[in-house]
Amino acid sequence: MSWRNATVLVLSLAASLLLLSWATDGFAVLTTDAARARDVREEPRAVPRVLVRDHAGVTHAVLDDVYSTPETRGTRDRANVPVNALRPRAVIVDFIYTRCITLCSVLGGTYQRLQREILTRGVQDKVRLLTLSFDLEYDDPAKLATHARVMRADPAVWTLATPLHAADRDALLETFGVQVIADGVGGWLHNAALHVASPDGRLVRIVDIGAPEQALAAALQSWEANTP
Amino acid sequence: MSSFARAVIARAHAVHSLARPAGAVLAVALVLPPVAAALEARMSLHMLVQIPLLTVAGALLIANRHPTAPAFDTQWARALCGLDPSGAAGLLLAATIVTTWMIPRALDLATTQRNVDVFKVASLLLAGALIRRSWRVASSITRAFVLGNMTWMAAVVGLLLRDAPVRLCASYLESDQVHAGTGLLLLATGVGVRWFASLLGANGQEHAGPRTALSAVPPTDS
Numbered sequence: 001m002s003w004r005n006a007t008v009l010v011l012s013l014a015a016s017l018l019l020l021s022w023a024t025d026g027f028a029v030l031t032t033d034a035a036r037a038r039d040v041r042e043e044p045r046a047v048p049r050v051l052v053r054d055h056a057g058v059t060h061a062v063l064d065d066v067y068s069t070p071e072t073r074g075t076r077d078r079a080n081v082p083v084n085a086l087r088p089r090a091v092i093v094d095f096i097y098t099r100c101i102t103l104c105s106v107l108g109g110t111y112q113r114l115q116r117e118i119l120t121r122g123v124q125d126k127v128r129l130l131t132l133s134f135d136l137e138y139d140d141p142a143k144l145a146t147h148a149r150v151m152r153a154d155p156a157v158w159t160l161a162t163p164l165h166a167a168d169r170d171a172l173l174e175t176f177g178v179q180v181i182a183d184g185v186g187g188w189l190h191n192a193a194l195h196v197a198s199p200d201g202r203l204v205r206i207v208d209i210g211a212p213e214q215a216l217a218a219a220l221q222s223w224e225a226n227t228p
Numbered sequence: 229m230s231s232f233a234r235a236v237i238a239r240a241h242a243v244h245s246l247a248r249p250a251g252a253v254l255a256v257a258l259v260l261p262p263v264a265a266a267l268e269a270r271m272s273l274h275m276l277v278q279i280p281l282l283t284v285a286g287a288l289l290i291a292n293r294h295p296t297a298p299a300f301d302t303q304w305a306r307a308l309c310g311l312d313p314s315g316a317a318g319l320l321l322a323a324t325i326v327t328t329w330m331i332p333r334a335l336d337l338a339t340t341q342r343n344v345d346v347f348k349v350a351s352l353l354l355a356g357a358l359i360r361r362s363w364r365v366a367s368s369i370t371r372a373f374v375l376g377n378m379t380w381m382a383a384v385v386g387l388l389l390r391d392a393p394v395r396l397c398a399s400y401l402e403s404d405q406v407h408a409g410t411g412l413l414l415l416a417t418g419v420g421v422r423w424f425a426s427l428l429g430a431n432g433q434e435h436a437g438p439r440t441a442l443s444a445v446p447p448t449d450s
Contacts, residue, residue, distance in 0.1 A: 004311060005311065005312065005313060005314070005317075008311045008312050008317045009312070009316060009317045009320075011317070012312075012316075012317035012318070012320045012321045013317075013320060015321055015324075016320055016321055016323075016324035019324055019325065019328050019351075020324060020327070020328060023328045023331045023333060023334040024331060024333065025333070029333060030331055030332055030333060030396075031332045031333050031336075031396050031397070031398075032332065032333050032336040032337075032397070032398040032399075033398060034333075035333055179336075179340070179398040179399060181398075181399060181400070181401070183401060184401065189395075189401060191395070191398045
C-alpha cells in the first residue's frame with residue numbers, strides 16, 4: 001500500500017469519526033432528548049421573559065414567582081397580587097395541553113406526587129411547580145382553573161399558565177427544547193420531561209418524567225445555589 | 229458475434245445511457261420541497277424510502293455511460309480509483325454516512341434544520357457514488373465484512389426501533405417508529421439475502437456479474 005492510499009484510508013476514517021461525532025454530540029447521545037438534557041446541564045439557558053396568563057387570570061412574565069409572599073401564597077383569589085416580596089423559588093416546569101388524554105395525564109400524576117412530596121417535606125418556600133399549556137386557542141384561565149381543580153393543584157405550590165402570544169409560546173418551546181407534533185387523531189404529541197429552572201429564571205436541568213425525585217433535588221440545589 | 233448477443237449489448241447500452249439522467253431526475257425529484265416534506269413527514273418513509281433512494285440516485289449519477297467500460301469511464305473516476313484501489317476507504321465512509329442517518333438525533337435534526345437536510349442529501353448522494361465505485365474494486369472479504377456488518381447493524385437498529393419503550397425521535401410518533409423498525413428489519417434482511425444469493429449465483433467467480441461477461445467488447449465512447 002502506497003503512502004497515498006494509506007492517507008486516503010486515514011482521511012476516510014477521520015471523516016467517518018467526525019461525522020459520527022457530529023451526529024452523537026461527541027459520542028455522548030443518540031436522541032434529541034438526551035442531547036438537550038446534556039446541553040442544558042452543561043450550559044443553562046436564560047428563559048425569555050414572555051407574558052403568560054395563569055389559572056387565576058393573572059398576567060405575569062413566565063417564570064416570575066408572583067405568589068411567593070406569605071399573604072398571597074395559598075389564597076385562591078389571587079387577582080392583583082403584588083410581585084413577590086420574598087425570595088423567588090426554583091421551579092419545575094412541564095408542558096401540556098388540557099385536552100390531552102395520553103402523556104399529559106402521566107405528567108399530571110407525576111406533578112401530583114411532586115406536589116405531595118414538596119408539601120410533606122415542607123420545601124414549598126424553595127420549590128414550586130409550573131405547568132404551561134401550549135394550546136393557546138383552548139386553554140384560557142377558566143379551562144386552566146378547571147384542570148387545576150381536577151388535578152387538586154395547591155395554589156401555594158402549583159401554578160398553571162398559558163402564554164399570551166403564539167410567538168412567545170414558540171420561543172418558550174424552542175428554549176426548553178420541546179417539539180410539538182400532530183398525533184394524527186386531532187391531538188398533539190410532545191417530548192415530555194421535567195424542566196428545572198433556577199430562581200433567577202434560567203433553565204438548569206432537564207430530567208426524565210420517570211425521575212421526579214431527581215427534578216426535586218436539582219430544584220432544591222439550584223435554590224441553595226442562588227442564596228444571596 | 230451472434231445477433232442475439234448484439235441485441236443484448238445494444239439493450240444494455242440503452243439502459244446504461246439512461247442511468248445518469250435517471251439518477252439526476254431521481255435526485256431532483258427527491259429534493260423537491262413537496263416531495264421532501266411528504267417523505268420526511270413519516271419516520272418510515274424518511275428512513276426506508278427517501279434515504280435509500282438518495283443513495284441509489286448517487287450510485288446512478290456516476291454510472292458508466294457504457295456497459296462495456298472496464299470499470300471506470302471518466303478520468304476523475306479513474307483517479308479516484310487510484311487513490312483507493314481496495315475500495316476500503318470508500319466503503320468505510322459510505323457505511324458511516326448510511327449509519328449516521330439511522331441515528332434518531334440526526335433524523336430529528338434533518339427534519340427540523342434546513343442546512344442539516346441539505347447536508348443529508350449531499351452525504352447520501354456521495355455515499356451512493358462511493359458504494360458503486362468501491363464495491364466493484366473491493367475484494368470479496370472487504371465486501372463480506374462491510375455488507376455483513378451493515379445488514380446486521382441495520383437489523384439490530386430495526387429491532388431496537390420496534391421494541392423501544394419510548395419515542396426516540398422527537399419529530400415522529402411511536403407507531404411510526406415501530407413501522408420504521410419493521411421496515412428496516414425487512415430491508416436489512418432482504419439486502420443480506422439478496423447478496424448471499426448473488427454469491428451463490430456467482431458460482432465462485434471473484435468479481436462475477438453480467439458486466440464482466442460483456443467487458444470483452446471494447447468501450448466505444450470513453
